[in-house]
Amino acid sequence: MxxxxxxxxxxxxxxxxxxxxxxxxxxxxxxxxxxxxxxxxxxxxxxxxxxxxxxFHHAPEEKLVPRQLPVAARHFVNRAVEQDVLTTLLGGATSDGFVLISTVDGVAGVGKSTLAVHWAHRMRDRFPDGDLYVNLRGFDPVAEPVDSTDALGSFLIALGVPTERVPQGLEARAGLFRSLVHRKQMLILLDNARTAEQVRPLLPSSPSCLVLVTSRNRLHELVVREGASRISLDVLTADEAELMLASYLGDQRVAVEHEAVRDLIRHCAGLPLALGIAAARAVENPDFPLIEIVSQLQDERERLDALDAGGVTGLRSVFSWSYRSLSPEAARLFRLLGLPTGPDISLRAAADLAGRSHRETRALLAELSHASLLDQHEPGRYRFHDLLRAYAAECAAADEAAPDRDAAIRRLLDHYLRTSHLIDRHLVGHSRKFALALPPSNVIGIAFDSEDRMLGWWEEEYANLTAGIGQAHRRGFRAHAWSLAFTLFYFFRLRGYLAEWIRNFELALEAVRELGDRRAEAQLLHGLAIAYFEAKQHEKVVFYRGLARELFEQADDHYHAAMSLLIGSESSSVLDRHDVALAMAERGLELQEEVGDLNGRGYGNGCLGVAYMGLREHEKARSHFSDALTLYREVGEVYGESYILNELGELHLALDEPATALLMYREALRIRQGIGYRRGEGQSLRDLGRAQCAAGDREQARAHWEKAFTIFEELGDAEADSVRQELDSC
Structure with a gap:
């Protein structure tokens, strides 16, 4: 020197x-x-x-290269996609002059640190000047997050700065750190960060360095300001989870107990931490079959107990670190979101659940999403990881008073019920003669400006609506349980959800019988008769129709008594009991004419037309179908209109007029597709195929039958078998 x-x-x-x-x-x-x-x-x-x-020339001192990466986890499942993203980022290296930063975020226990450490070990040789590591303890159960000043101090010492010469202030340490790593090829892993502010002073300025940050929070500020790339780590797929379990248990045990392995993966919802805890228990008890562990995980309320490893590594402890970091308002919303049993929730529903404005709720949902406690899987729709839902429900049970929990659930049920009721009244109010009395509430349902949006809401919320019926029934909100099911009658029928229709109406029936509401009981019995008619279980049609009619007559309700006669007529026609069908249809139409209801008269004429078709009195059938079509069009009953058009197609086909039949079927198909009547769409496609086959167009016939077959298969409808036979015969 x-x-x-x-x-x-x-x-x-x-x-x-x-x-x-x-x-x-x-x-x-x-x-x-x-x-x-x-x-x-x-x-x-x-x-x-x-x-x-x-x-003066001295022998050079041996240079100490820091190698601080922790030991890589043994049971690592290859996150190929995420590793490729990181490697691609590294491949871009220093060409643009900016330091390379990547953040990896995700729910607690998803394996962020494991991935980062594993990939960093693989890439170690690309960084000859060393690697630095710090656990920033952003969500530590017992300690505060590491201060950036302290983290910089540890980095400076690792880089060879004597302890006594480490500067005291944050800015001084950050400046010296940037100077020491300038132009050095180093990998810096900042693990378990809490905020971008905690990370920012630890960033080098040299583009020869790569910084990898893991956090439960989504550090959007680093993406916006520092240009970081973001990787959101998801749970393992079923196949990846199976590989992870095999690394613990061995391939042979996984193969022998494969069904139990798949159940274990499902109950752990693909979360690596949960899978690791369950696998460790299996290793500790090699003589116990895996089904024993699975049985302890089946009840969601006890699942967290079964996955409690004790100390700071159990799921409850790990989840609690994130929960305790929330603002009081967000923590309350987190708890309340653990109460509903549906798969997800919309912004508006969450607002009513919490009893807050949409604006306030949006901000709180953003805080939960930022903390990786909630996933916005679609714009405006949020869902939990399954195990986080169980934890949120536990927090609600512990930290929310029972009356507050009940009030929140009631507000959510009011949201679903009032919106569904508005849609039902708009779409089929002309055929509803029963006035539904809603439970009193300050919640206002959502009003939509188009029928497409109404049907879209039903479709989007369907799983939450049916879950709400079950939850209302279990928690004693009987009026909500039966009323919500009742408002879904038309949607159940449109979509052909027959099993769910029957199950939910039977739950509703229990609720109204507990309430002693005989008028509501009659409506649900009639709805069940129609559901069983659609399901071709005609002995149950007779049973439920008879019970409903008896209650209608006791209430002197001629309109619905006539309706119960007419569904009986339809069922009798299907069973080829045409004389019985004709008599019931005539009496039903007579009652509807006394009532003076156009929709009811349309239904009566339609049933008479079907009965006359069965008796091969085609002109009488044509006359009644024509009257029914006129009446339905007058009141805007498009569902009934499509039904009559399809029956007219059947009539013209029976008269050997396939060209006219095709016109009727196509018009019926157009209407049914427009309103989303899936089962009816399948029926019209099937009948179109029959008309085209009769007209000699076998190619088009097969094309329509194949579409019909697909629809019936999706619905689990027995009509699929008859369509398959027609495909085989044509």
């Missing part, structure tokens, strides 16, 4: 000090004088005046 002049740095020895240390003395003057404190062996040279710098 140079001594003197500009070669001396701060803290360096002076030239005189260094020479004196070597045992010599130099003095200036006319003569040159040299004294040595020790005898000099060998030859010596008198240099006279020394000009310039003197260099």
């Amino acid at each position: 140079p001594i003197g002049g500009s070669g001396l740095g701060a803290g360096s020895a002076t030239l005189a000090e260094l020479i004196n240390d070597l045992g010599g003395l130099v003095t200036a003057g006319d003569g040159v004088h040299n004294e040595s404190a020790a005898q000099i062996g060998g030859h010596s040279v008198q240099a006279g005046q020394i000009h310039g710098d003197v260099y």
